[in-house]
Amino acid sequence: MRNAVYSGSWVSDAKRFFSKNNRPKIGDEYLSGSANRQEYLETAINWISESNIKGYMSKNQHEPNANELWLYFQSVINWVKATFPTYRKEMKGIQWGFLYNEFKNQKFDSQKLEVEITKLMQDEDVTNKKGIYEYILTGKEKYLNIRGFSDNQKREAYERQQGICVKCGVKFELHEMEADHATPWHEGGKTSAENCQMLCRDDNRRKSGK
Numbered sequence: 001m002r003n004a005v006y007s008g009s010w011v012s013d014a015k016r017f018f019s020k021n022n023r024p025k026i027g028d029e030y031l032s033g034s035a036n037r038q039e040y041l042e043t044a045i046n047w048i049s050e051s052n053i054k055g056y057m058s059k060n061q062h063e064p065n066a067n068e069l070w071l072y073f074q075s076v077i078n079w080v081k082a083t084f085p086t087y088r089k090e091m092k093g094i095q096w097g098f099l100y101n102e103f104k105n106q107k108f109d110s111q112k113l114e115v116e117i118t119k120l121m122q123d124e125d126v127t128n129k130k131g132i133y134e135y136i137l138t139g140k141e142k143y144l145n146i147r148g149f150s151d152n153q154k155r156e157a158y159e160r161q162q163g164i165c166v167k168c169g170v171k172f173e174l175h176e177m178e179a180d181h182a183t184p185w186h187e188g189g190k191t192s193a194e195n196c197q198m199l200c201r202d203d204n205r206r207k208s209g210k
């Protein structure tokens with residue numbers, strides 16, 4: 001639909017690169033969706049425009065060609081390949097362009113990154129393996145979706161503490177408490193019964209900064 005609104009030389013050229021059958025097959029293994037439904041094209045424009053697809057298309061509508069977009073897209077793919085030389089299936093469908101926009105000027109030691117990725121891939125508490133790449137670059141743990149404690153682990157910790165919050169020392173009912181990693185995950189603490197402690201809701205929110 002957008003293609004119709006913004007039809008012209010630019011969009012025809014962009015399709016030649018991103019959606020035609022005889023397009024150059026570059027970076028397919030890093031993209032989700034399909035080329036013939038314009039999803040590759042949409043992804044590339046989304047990345048280069050920082051999510052302002054309409055703005056980018058209307059600005060470029062009358063350009064003679066889509067070289068800027070095509071060169072940008074190849075830079076993203078080359079950067080991914082240089083930064084993370086070992087391909088894994090989890091790399092398909094990551095929003096690489098946004099990571100490229102943010103981190104392209106930073107220097108990384110790819111060998112060190114690979115050691116860290118290998119370790120995280122084997123960590124059973126990391127439930128979102130795809131998020132490892134975003135975590136490595138941004139340092140934000142939310143991308144890993146660290147495994148939570150089971151109901152049994154919570155009950156066991158609750159009984160061990162006799163219902164007393166380890167922070168404020170007040171007794172609560174089980175449903176009024178939340179489980180917390182005594183040793184945080186990033187310091188090597190596992191999601192295990194021994195590392196589970198129960199906090200009252202207020203103390204848990206204070207601790208996690210929510």
Ligand SMILES: [Zn+2]
Pocket residue numbers: 165166167168169170199200201202203
């Ligand atoms: Zn408390």
